[in-house]
Amino acid sequence: MSGKAKAKDAPHIGLAVFATGVMALALAVGLGFLKLVVTVDGFFAAVFLPKGMPPASHSLNPAMLWTATALLAFALPAVMLNVPGTWRRMVVWCATLLLTLSWGPVMLLASLRPEIGVAVVAVVWSAFCAMIHATNHVLPVDAPAKKANT
Numbered sequence: 001m002s003g004k005a006k007a008k009d010a011p012h013i014g015l016a017v018f019a020t021g022v023m024a025l026a027l028a029v030g031l032g033f034l035k036l037v038v039t040v041d042g043f044f045a046a047v048f049l050p051k052g053m054p055p056a057s058h059s060l061n062p063a064m065l066w067t068a069t070a071l072l073a074f075a076l077p078a079v080m081l082n083v084p085g086t087w088r089r090m091v092v093w094c095a096t097l098l099l100t101l102s103w104g105p106v107m108l109l110a111s112l113r114p115e116i117g118v119a120v121v122a123v124v125w126s127a128f129c130a131m132i133h134a135t136n137h138v139l140p141v142d143a144p145a146k147k148a149n150t
Contacts, residue, residue: 021074024126040117074076084141093127
């Protein structure tokens with residue numbers, strides 16, 4: 001078999017979603033291990049904190065944060081790779097990123113520190129990988145419709 005896949009071979013969407021999700025989580029864990037996410041979280045706290053409001057004193061349960069991050073890391077590429085068209089994939093990516101960023105002000109109102117850096121990293125990286133996969137493969141949703149033999 002040559003380096004290029006045959007046109008009739010469908011790409012393995014499930015494998016791509018799994019690999020993309022694992023890579024996004026690994027990047028988030030690595031940045032967390034290197035303490036770079038703390039800087040991102042501090043930036044979000046500075047941006048979202050209104051003047052006159054005291055800084056939040058509580059942290060979100062890490063299990064809840066990582067569960068939501070894992071859900072985003074796997075669900076976002078699953079949706080993006082099953083949506084036809086680059087423009088629609090970009091809309092899904094941007095909407096998910098904005099929704100993830102909107103956790104910050106809500107967490108501050110709940111007196112929680114906006115520790116959403118790992119989720120933002122996972123969303124950006126998983127969507128980026130899904131877009132790269134979608135541009136390099138003909139996905140089943142993008143394949144031209146086959147005419148029925150009638």
